[in-house]
Amino acid sequence: MMAPVLEIVGVSKRFGTNLANDGISLSLAKGEIVALLGENGAGKTTLMSILFGHYVPDSGEVLIDGTALPPGKPRAAIRAGIGMVHQHFSLAPNLTVLENVTTGTESLWSLRSRRTEARAKLLDIAQRFGLSVDPDARLGDLSVGEQQRVEILKALYNDARILVLDEPTAVLTQAEAETLFSTLKVMARQGLSLIFISHKLDEVMATADRIVVLRGGRHVADRKASETSKAELAELLVGRSVSRPVRGAATPGETVLEAAAVSVRHQGVDTLKAVDFRLRAGEVLGIIGVSGNGQGVLAQLLSGTISRTSGDILLFGKPVDHLSVGDVVAAGIGRIPEDRNKEGAIGEMAIWENAILERLPNYATYGLVDRAGGMRFAGDIIAQFDVRGGTPATRTRLLSGGNMQKLILGRNLINRPRILLAAQPARGLDEGAVAAVHERILEARKAGTAVLLISEDLDEVMALADRIQAIVGGRLSPPIRNEDADRQRLGLMMAGEWHPEVTHAV
Amino acid sequence: MRFERREHRPLALVIATPILAIVAALAISGVLIAIAGAPVLEAYWRILKSAFGSRLSVTETLTRATPLMLTGLAAAVAFRARLWNIGAEGQLYLGAIIVAAASSHLLGGLPPIIQIPALLVLGAIAGMVLLLVPLWLRLRFSVDEVVTTLLLNFVAVLFVSMLIDTVLKDPAAFGWPQSQSVADGAMLPKLLSRSRLHLGLAIAVVLALLLHFVQSRTVFGLQSRAAGLNPQAAVFAGVPLGRTLVGVACISGGLAGLAGAVEVMGVKGYVTTDLSPGYGYSGIVVAMLANLHPLGVVLAALFTATMFVGADGMSRSMGIPSYIADLTVSLSLLTMLVALFFTQYRIRR
C-alpha cells in the first residue's frame, strides 16, 4: 500500500470536563474514500476542526505526506491541500459564485483581483469533475444542491487534495445525493482523497472504501466496506443495542384536524400549495420531506404564527378561521417547534417562565403573573418528564439539548393534548434522548392524541408514523400506509414522484 | 486567549459591576484632570462637596436627578424589549412644549389639582406620539429605529425652536426665543421650602417602583422581556410582538415626555432650546449603569446628577472645565459595558 496522504496521530482535545477526542488516530490513502461514522457528540466535528486548524489539539498531531501540520492555522491547512465542505455552507448569499470561490485565494495586498484567470480556472475545474455552475450567479439565487456544488468547487479551487465533507446529504434530495456520490467517486478516481462524515449507514456502505467509527470521543473500529455489514456498524455506532420503542397497532378514532386545499402565499411566493390531509385521534401522521420544501410553513401555519391565504381547515369537525397561537394552545394542541433554541425556549428566562409563556392566560389574574402556579407547573414537568439539571427557577440555557426538549415535550404533553404537532422532535439529540422522545410520542398516541409528525428523517417517520405523506415544493403527496412504505418508495415520494394509483389507497 | 461564557453569575458580582465601572471611569477622568494640572483627589472632593456639602446643594442634586431618572427609565424599559429608543431628548422637548402651550393658552385657568395631572398626561402623550412614529417605520418598513429616533431629536428641537420663535413666543422676554410661561397653577408643589426640589422627584421614584412591579409581576412585563430576549420564540409562544412593542414605546416615550413636562412645571416655568443639557442622552447612560433595572435607575441618576452638579461647583473653583462631568459619565457607559461583559464571560487562555 502507498504511503498515506493524511495521518492523524493520537489526537486528544478536552473542553472543560468533556473529553471530546481521546487519542484518535486515522489515516487516508490517495484516491480513497473513508467514511467517518459517529453519533452526535462522538467527536467527529471536533476532530475535523482540529484537522482544519480551527482548534488546537491538547496532544497528538496531523501529518500531511508525512509532514506535521502547524496546529491552529487554518491557512496552513488550506495550503497543505485540505478542503472542507461544511454541513452549514460557509457561503455568502449576497456575493456571486466566483466571489465566494475566490475569497482569500489571492494576496490581500494585491492591487487587482485576477478575475479573468480565476473564472477560467473555476470553469476548468467545474468541467473536470462535472460540477457545472454559472460563475456570475448570485449565490442566494441557487438551489441547495447547487450551493453545495459551489462549496465543493471552493475547496477544489484551493487545490485541495484531501476533501472533508460534513454530513453532505443532510440537505439534499435523494436524486441530488446520488449525483453527489457519483461525483465523489469521480473525484476519488482522479486521485483525490475524501473523508465524509455521516451517520446514515446506507450511504456509508454504498460509497466508502473504508469506514471509521467514533464513539464517545474514541476510535472504536476501522473496517473495509466490503468486510462489514450495516448491522455490525449500527452496533459499533451505539456501543450497545439501543432499542427504540416499537410502535403498536393503531386504533384511530374520529378525524380531529382536516385541511382541504390549504395554500399559503408569502411575499409573492406560494410556499404551500393546495395541501390536503386528515389527522385522526390515536394515530401518527408523518410528513416527510427534504428541508425547505414547505414543511416549516406547514408547521408555522398549524402552530398559529402565520395564517393561510386560501383553503379550509376543520378542527374537531368545525371549520375555523385564522388561528392565533392563543387559540391553538387553548384548543388543546401541543406544539413542538422545529428549532428548540430559536423558537422553543428563551435561554435567558427561567424554566418556569418558559413553561407557562405560551399558556399565560391560564397563569394570570388581572394581568398579574401567577408565579407560584407557574413554579408548580414547571416542577410537575421536571418530575414527570425527567428533566435533569435544573429547578423551576434555573435559567433554561443551562439545560442540555435533550433536557430542554424534555421540557418542551413536557409542557405540551402534561395536560394530555388532543393534537400534538411535532416538528423534527428528535433532531440533534443523542440516541438515548431520541428513544425517550419517541417513547413519549407513542405514549401520547396510545392515549388518543392525534400526532402530526414533521420530519426529514426516514427512519424516524417509518418507526413512528401510521400513515406517511411527502411534502415537495409546497405540495403534499397523498398518504400511504406504513406497511406499504419502504425507503425506496419514500425516496421517490420525497423527489416528487408519487404514483397516481396511491391517491385512492387510504 | 478566548472568552468563555459563565454558567452562573454570582449576585455579588452583578451588584459590584456598576461600582467597578464608575470607579474605572473616575480613574480615567482622573488622568485627564491630572493632565490639566489639578490635584485629582481634591477635584473629586470638591465635586462631592459641591453636590452634597449643603442643604442647597443636596436639593439641587436631587432636582437635577429628577429628569435623569425619568429619561433613564425611558431608556431602560425600551432597551429591555430591544427597542432602541435614542430619542428621549426630542421626546422630552415635545413634552415640555406641549405643557407650555396648553397651560398658557388652554388650561391655565384650571385649579392646580386638575391642571397639573392634565398637563402631565399631555406631556407624556406628546412623548409617546414622537416615539410611535419610528416604531411604525420599524414595523412597517423595517427601518432601524436607532437612526430615526436620533434624527427626530433634531426635528423636535427645531420644532420647539420654531414655536418659541413664533406663536408661543413670550413678548416679555426682550426678544429672546422663549416660550410663554405656564400658569402659576401649573407649577408643581415644592417638596422642601427654600429650594427648587419639587414633586417631580416623588413622581419619578414612584414611577420607578411601579415600573419594577410591572416588569417583574405582570403579563405585559414577562411578554416584553420575552420579546426583547428572543422575538422569534416570543412569537411562537403567542406573544403579540407588535402590540407589546407599542406598549413599550408608549411607556418609554411617555416617560421621556414626562421628563420634559416635569422640568418645565417644576423648575423653569417656560421652554427654551437649552431646557435640557442632554438629559435624553444621559438617560441612556443612566439606564445602562442600572443594568436596565428600574430601581437601579434611581441610584444611577443620582450618580449622574452628582457629577453634573458637583462638576459645576468644582469647575468654578479649580478651573477644570465642567465638561469633565460629561466625560466621566460617558466613560462610565463604556466601562459599564466592559464590566457587564465580564459578568457574562470569563477569560480563558
Next chain:
Amino acid sequence: MTAVFDILASAGLWAAVLRIATPLILGTLGALLCERAGVLNLGIEGIMTFGAMIGWLSVYNGADLWTGLLIAAVAGAVFGALHALLTVTLGLSQHVSGLGVTLFASSLSYFLFRLLVPVAGTPPTIEPFQPIAISGLSDLPFIGPALFAQTPPTYLAILIALVMAYMLFRTPLGLAIRMTGENPHAAEAQGINPMAIRYGAVMAGSALMGMAGAFLTLSAFNSFFPTMVQGRGWICIALVVFSSWRPGRALLGALLFAFFDSFQLRLQTTLGGAVPYQLFLMIPYILSIAALAIMARRARVPQALMQPYRRGER
C-alpha cells in the same frame, strides 16, 4: 416659481452643493466601510466632533492644514480602535457601544477645547483651506465654479469615493472585507482573519469620519464650536442605507442630499421671514428618514451586520 428658478440658475448654489456634500461624502464612506465589514459604527457623530476639534486645534497651534487633517484622521482611527475593541474583541452591542463612543468622543472634544482654548467673546479662528480654481475649467458657466473651484479636501473626498469603490469591488482585500460583512465564518474558512479585517475596516472608516469632521473646521468654517456637527453623522448613517452600501451611490446620495440642503438655504433667504427658518432646517433630517423608509427593505444589507463574531461559535 421664478424664485425657485433664480436659485437653480445661481452659480452659488452649485458651488455650495459640493462644499456641503464633502463632510457627508467622507462620513458616509467611513460608515459604509465599517458596515461592509459587519460593524455598525454609531460613534460617527462623536468622531466627527473630535475630528473637527483636534484638526482645528492642531492648525490653531501652528500645524499646517494638511497636518491638521491627518491628525484628525489618526484620532478618528484611535476611536475606531476603541469601538472595535468593544464590538469586535468583546462582541458587545454595536448600538450601545457606538453611542458610548459618540458620547465619549464629544465630551472629550468639548473638555479639551475648553481646557486648551481660552474663553473669548468671539471664537478664535484659523486660516482655512482656500478654493483651488482649476485653470480653464473653472471659468465655465455653472459647472466651473460648481466643480472646479473647490477646496482641496473636496477633491480628495471624491477621489476617496472612487478609490473605495475600486477597492471594494476589484481587489482581493475588498472581497475579503465584503465576505467578512456577509459571513465571517466563511471568510475564516478561506483563511482570512475576520477579526483583523473588522479592526482594519473600522479604524480606516473612523479615520474618514475624523476627516469629515475636520473638513468642517478647516474648510467649511474657520472655527470650532460645540454641537457644530449637528447630526451630520446620523445623516451619514442614513445615507449608507440609501446608497445600498455602494461607494458610488454614496457619493451620489451625498450630492443629492447636499443639493437639497443648499437649495433650502437659498430658499430660506429668498422667502425671508414669511416661513420660519426652522422648517427649512428640518428638511435634511426628514429627508434622511424618508430615504431610510424607502430604501430599508430594498437595500441588500450585509448579512452579518451587527452580528458579533466569535471563533468557533455559530
